[in-house]
Amino acid sequence: MNNIKPGQVSRLHTRLDRSLLSRDKYKLFLMALPFLALAFVFSYLPLYGWIYAFYDYRPGIPLKDSEYMGFYWFTSMFSNDVRRQEIVRVLTNTFAMSGLSLLTSVLPVAFAIFLTEIRSTFFKRMVQTLTTLPNFISWVLVYSFAFMLFSVDNGFLNNVLLNLGLIDRPMNILASDSNTWLAMTLWSVWKTLGWSAIMYIAAITGIDQELYEAAKVDGAGRFRLMWHITVPGIMPTFFVLLLLSIANFINNGFEQFYVFQNAINMGRIEVLDLYVYNIGMMNSNFSFSTAVSLLKSIVSIVLLFAANHLSKLFRGENII
Template sequence: MNKTQRAGMLLLIFPFVALVFVFNYLPLFGWSYAFVDYSPGVPLIEQHFVGFKYFRIIFEGGNDFAIVMRNTLVMSLLGLLTSPLPMIFAIALAEVRGKWLSKWIQTVTAIPHFISWVLVYAIFFTFFSLEDGVVNKLLMDMGLIETGTNILGSDGYAWFFQLMVATWKGTGWGAIIYLAAIAGIDQELYQAADIDGAGRFQKIWYITVPSLMPTYFVLLLLAISGILSNGFEQYYVFQNPLNIDKLEVLDTYIYTLGIARAEYAFSTAIGVFKSIVSIVLLLSANWLSKAIRKQSII
């Protein structure tokens, strides 16, 4: 490749580098607000510097941070426990005899991924609301319960219900990458297994699953690195005064502090803490991947 070609390639990637810089690196300048007592309208250079005051507040208690971290970690860990579901679903789809049926199921199960969380809430409100919910009406008509159960407004069901919603919305979409990996498996392995008399389940267990494990581990390690970033929209739309003690996660807490309460410095400090922990988790997951699988993910 000559100099002209190299210059052309650099010119092609320049817009993307500029976008990354503007939207990913330039906003890091805002981290400086975590170290000052921010007053609107006052230039940053004139703000009162307080050092690590707000970081100390995070760990000293006297706020909701401990509850928020508990909710964030519980929901993320539940998500990690259900992370094999897309792989299992993809294997099941690949084993469906009728290709048209497999494609139809794949399409139907992937559609929820494209539905906004506001519409998802409306759908589940229709089914699970206390007075007019389809599920409560059906159970009362069958005589199984006397009064409706307030699933959407109960903190006792909050974690399980959010896990169910996230699984419904993400399993079909998450299976796509595993279906692509299954399509890339050498078919001669299955032919050799047929010659050796291997059954359907044996081929899945000894060929398909081992072939998918590298993909699964990469996705799992990336999920571990993002354990503090379990989403905003899902929890925000399902929050209400009855379940907020279980559904206030780190992303919604930062939004509440920064936008609703105008505690800009404290919310920025929490955001910085979240980013640093995420970077540490990513590097740790990468080190673990190299130690166990001899492969790096970054």
């Protein structure tokens, strides 16, 4: 940089520009680095643990001394008729409940739209707080709440109905196999409705107010505003979340079903995660559990790409 000739000035400029640019790039990269590192440590490093799926691992004993099982844990799931039936049953439950939760994923959208239409700020705030609150209650507490409400011996509901003379024998609601899927979906809607609506409320506030004004000038009523402006305005958010939940189709949680399970509803409540827990983790069979989670990851990736492809096909935009 010491002997600059006059003709080189413009070239120097571009070089300076470039170095400035690359310095910015550097900076941005450095800013992102901690998060990349976090993602690496928490999402990629654990992939090393997949190796346990191929051994008979017992905690405390190093892997090199453990027995090598090959694909035993993968094939054992499907190794005979009864087991295949079990897997089919469990997957049916998983898909049914995931399907129901996909269907109910429009509820938070509707809820958010109606909530923003409410004019009284106090009432709006109160409703939002009360519906968001359940999200922070753990499932264990939700169950003890459910037990207080619905138990046979001294449950609130049975007491009320008995005292009103509407029934003459207490009902056993928790230990019943009717409508398990629906009941579980309702519990989870109750718990997550307000929380999931937050994202849509944010999306609604992001919609350009001029659109509403223009539509009003054109004579659009309230419901027309909602239908023609608000709904299309939050559709992109809705679809992103929908795609992500499709990718998570097979992991529909575990705690909820774990706390609500009992012998009577076991046939329908047992989703894949719970099944793996019941036969794998309960007996410290970590290798089997790892094998299943490995398969699940693969299914999730396939589902995500399929959904993304469909989105590209129908809506002309994709998220990956």
